[in-house]
Amino acid sequence: MKTKILPTLCVILLGLVLAACNTPAPLPEAPTRIPTLIPATMPAPGSQNTPQPGVVFPTSAPDATAGLAIYQENCASCHGADGKGQVEGSRDFTDVSYMRGAAPVDFFAVVTNGAGEMPAFKDELSDDERWNATWALWSFAVPAEQIAQGKTVYESAGCVNCHGANGEGVIPQARKFTPDFIPQYPAQQYYQSVSAGKGIMPAHQDRLSEDERWASVEYVRTFGYQPASQ
Ligand code: HEC
Ligand code: HEC
Incomplete structure (x- = not known):
C-alpha cells in the first residue's frame, strides 16, 4: 500500500503543474531589462528621493526660449555661447549622451546653489528664470x-x-x-x-x-x- 502513495502524489503534482501551465499568462510585471547605457561619467540619476535645498518644482511649463536669453546673459561667459563649455570644469551641454543621463532637477539645484567655481543664482534669478535657464540647456542637445x-x-x-x-x-x-x-x-x-x-x-x-x-x-x-x- 505504502509504495503506491509516492506515484499517486507524483500524478497529483504533475496535474497541478499542468493546470498552472493552462492558466493564461499574466501581463509581464518585470519586463526584460535592457542593458543600462549610462557611462560611468554620468551623474546619479535624479535625486528625486533626496530633496535638495532650494529646489522648487515649476507649476507651469518652463520656457526654454526665455531661458536661452538668460543663459546668454548669465552663463555663456563660462559655459560658452554654444554650450560646449568654456572654463575648467564646465560640461559640454551639446554632448547628447551626457544630457540624456542628467536629470533637470539636479541641474536646477546646481544653478540654484552653485557648485565648485560656479556661483549660486538663487538670489540673482527667480525660480521661474532658473527653470527656464535649466531647460534651455537641453536645446543644445535636442534638435x-x-x-x-x-x-x-x-x-x-x-x-x-x-x-x-x-x-x-x-x-x-x-x-x-x-x-x-x-x-x-x-x-x-x-x-x-x-x-x-x-x-x-x-x-x-x-x-x-x-x-x-x-x-x-x-x-x-x-x-x-x-x-x-x-
Ligand atoms: C498600454 C498603455 C501604454 C502605452 C501604449 C504606452 N504607455 Fe507609457 N506608460 C504607461 C503606464 C501605465 C505607465 C506607468 C508605469 C508605471 O510606473 O508603473 C507608463 C509610463 C511611461 C513613462 C514614464 C516611465 C518612467 O520611468 O517613469 C514614459 C516616459 C512613457 N510611459 C512614455 C510612453 C511612450 C513614449 C509611449 C509610446 C512609444 C508609451 N509610453 C506607450 C502606459 C502606456
Ligand atoms: C563663473 C563661471 C560660471 C557661470 C557664470 C555659470 N557656471 Fe555653471 N558651472 C561652472 C562650473 C565651473 C561648473 C562645474 C562645477 C563643478 O561641479 O565643479 C558648472 C556647472 C554647471 C552645471 C552642472 C553641470 C553638471 O554636469 O553637473 C549646470 C547645470 C550649470 N553649470 C548651469 C549654469 C547656468 C544655467 C548658468 C547661468 C545661469 C551658469 N551655469 C553659470 C561655471 C559657471
Whole structure:
C-alpha cells in the first residue's frame, strides 16, 4: 500500500503543474531589462528621493526660449555661447549622451546653489528664470526635428491612447507628464522604461527603432517644458 502513495502524489503534482501551465499568462510585471547605457561619467540619476535645498518644482511649463536669453546673459561667459563649455570644469551641454543621463532637477539645484567655481543664482534669478535657464540647456542637445519626429511616433505608435494628447494620462495607471514630474528623471530613464516596458506599459524595443524611441521620449519631455524655437 505504502509504495503506491509516492506515484499517486507524483500524478497529483504533475496535474497541478499542468493546470498552472493552462492558466493564461499574466501581463509581464518585470519586463526584460535592457542593458543600462549610462557611462560611468554620468551623474546619479535624479535625486528625486533626496530633496535638495532650494529646489522648487515649476507649476507651469518652463520656457526654454526665455531661458536661452538668460543663459546668454548669465552663463555663456563660462559655459560658452554654444554650450560646449568654456572654463575648467564646465560640461559640454551639446554632448547628447551626457544630457540624456542628467536629470533637470539636479541641474536646477546646481544653478540654484552653485557648485565648485560656479556661483549660486538663487538670489540673482527667480525660480521661474532658473527653470527656464535649466531647460534651455537641453536645446543644445535636442534638435527641434527630433521633437517633431517624436510627436509623430507618439501619435502613431499608440502612446497617445494611454498617455493622452497632452500627457494628461487617459488610463489611471499612467502618470501625468506634468512640469513637476518630467524634470525629476533623466531622459535615459524614460527611454529605458519605454524600451523595456514598465508596469502595464508594453515594451517598445521590438516595435520602434532606437531613434523613434528617443524621439518619443524627447517629445514626452516637452509636456514638462516648452522647447526653444530653433
Ligand atoms: C563663473 C563661471 C560660471 C557661470 C557664470 C555659470 N557656471 Fe555653471 N558651472 C561652472 C562650473 C565651473 C561648473 C562645474 C562645477 C563643478 O561641479 O565643479 C558648472 C556647472 C554647471 C552645471 C552642472 C553641470 C553638471 O554636469 O553637473 C549646470 C547645470 C550649470 N553649470 C548651469 C549654469 C547656468 C544655467 C548658468 C547661468 C545661469 C551658469 N551655469 C553659470 C561655471 C559657471
Ligand atoms: C498600454 C498603455 C501604454 C502605452 C501604449 C504606452 N504607455 Fe507609457 N506608460 C504607461 C503606464 C501605465 C505607465 C506607468 C508605469 C508605471 O510606473 O508603473 C507608463 C509610463 C511611461 C513613462 C514614464 C516611465 C518612467 O520611468 O517613469 C514614459 C516616459 C512613457 N510611459 C512614455 C510612453 C511612450 C513614449 C509611449 C509610446 C512609444 C508609451 N509610453 C506607450 C502606459 C502606456
